[in-house]
Amino acid sequence: MGLGSAETSTFMFDFLNKCGGYAVLDGGFATELERHGADLNDPLWSAKCLISSPHLVRRVHLDYLDAGANIIITASYQATIQGFEAKGLSREEGEGLLRKSVQIACEARDIYYDRCTKDSWDFVEDGGSSSRPVLVAASVGSYGAYLADGSEYSGKYGDGVTLQTLKDFHKKRVQILANSGADLIAFETTPNKLEAQAYAELLDEEGIDIPAWFTFSSKDGVNVVSGDSILECASIADSCRQVVAVGINCTPPRFIHSLISSIRKVTSKPIVIYPNSGETYDAENKKWVKSSGVNDEDFVSYLGKWREAGASLFGGCCRTTPNTIRAISKALTDKSNH
Ligand SMILES: C[S+](C)CC[C@H](N)C(=O)O
Numbered sequence: 001m002g003l004g005s006a007e008t009s010t011f012m013f014d015f016l017n018k019c020g021g022y023a024v025l026d027g028g029f030a031t032e033l034e035r036h037g038a039d040l041n042d043p044l045w046s047a048k049c050l051i052s053s054p055h056l057v058r059r060v061h062l063d064y065l066d067a068g069a070n071i072i073i074t075a076s077y078q079a080t081i082q083g084f085e086a087k088g089l090s091r092e093e094g095e096g097l098l099r100k101s102v103q104i105a106c107e108a109r110d111i112y113y114d115r116c117t118k119d120s121w122d123f124v125e126d127g128g129s130s131s132r133p134v135l136v137a138a139s140v141g142s143y144g145a146y147l148a149d150g151s152e153y154s155g156k157y158g159d160g161v162t163l164q165t166l167k168d169f170h171k172k173r174v175q176i177l178a179n180s181g182a183d184l185i186a187f188e189t190t191p192n193k194l195e196a197q198a199y200a201e202l203l204d205e206e207g208i209d210i211p212a213w214f215t216f217s218s219k220d221g222v223n224v225v226s227g228d229s230i231l232e233c234a235s236i237a238d239s240c241r242q243v244v245a246v247g248i249n250c251t252p253p254r255f256i257h258s259l260i261s262s263i264r265k266v267t268s269k270p271i272v273i274y275p276n277s278g279e280t281y282d283a284e285n286k287k288w289v290k291s292s293g294v295n296d297e298d299f300v301s302y303l304g305k306w307r308e309a310g311a312s313l314f315g316g317c318c319r320t321t322p323n324t325i326r327a328i329s330k331a332l333t334d335k336s337n338h
Pocket residue numbers: 042043045078144145146147148149150151152189250281283286318
């Protein structure tokens with residue numbers, strides 16, 4: 001599974017053209033699982049549902065497709081072979097669950113397309129198009145996500161964790177997801193430069209030809225969460241042949257504008273952003289603390305500025321919902337009709 005170099009370099013631009021210039025991502029995946037009653041207080045966090053409630057995983061993908069998403073991100077964020085083994089599953093079972101995360105998202109897309117075809121009359125009258133392009137992005141969360149202690153928001157892994165540690169940790173999972181039928185890999189909530197380097201070297205050394213995006217998280221609008229420079233992190237992504245978009249996720253909306261401007265300085269690749277609600281994660285209790293979160297209207301009010309700064313793929317991360325995505329989708333459609 002994979003694309004040639006020429007196809008990879010135009011992959012995202014071609015997709016954006018098909019979508020009318022801007023694409024809509026899904027929103028908080030784990031958030032929506034919880035809204036449907038899942039208890040994610042577990043080291044596997046949302047990946048737990050791949051074992052206990054795959055029907056909910058499918059349901060959440062469908063919720064986001066119904067809300068207007070052009071890209072849905074799989075439940076594999078915290079799904080790792082190491083994490084599944086710690087639960088007593090075999091290596092083969094763990095690998096099977098990784099494949100299953102992609103399979104469920106592909107099934108949801110098929111169901112969605114089937115429904116659109118059946119309801120095509122209503123759909124066209126609604127102003128929609130039965131051929132809205134939809135991609136499945138296989139999520140790869142960081143080593144910090146696997147640690148399950150909120151380390152993806154500090155990016156401090158200690159001196160014992162080297163570039164090689166991270167490459168060894170991610171290798172098999174990335175190989176499996178690359179051959180799972182997904183359209184691309186979303187390396188998300190990346191907290192530091194070392195991990196970006198590990199992803200880039202893995203893709204290159206293992207000859208993995210599936211397109212990918214690297215998105216980073218930040219808590220100050222200047223650097224990524226570890227304190228590493230966003231310019232250096234985005235440059236690593238820019239130099240990686242398989243990377244078709246670079247951006248920011250799981251970061252408060254108020255920090256996004258300056259980060260887009262920084263990323264634009266070092267890459268001409270499409271910029272993808274999917275902020276969280278601005279609330280704070282309490283890793284000990286695995287709960288989001290309602291502090292200064294933004295509502296959907298405020299979230300969408302940022303969109304114009306983010307577009308002007310150079311971003312072209314928009315969605316939401318933790319604590320955003322299908323309503324956020326509906327609002328983004330509507331705002332982009334209204335804009336392109338003017
Ligand atoms: C993006 S964070 C909210 C994911 C959950 C975290 N890795 C944990 O297990 O607590």
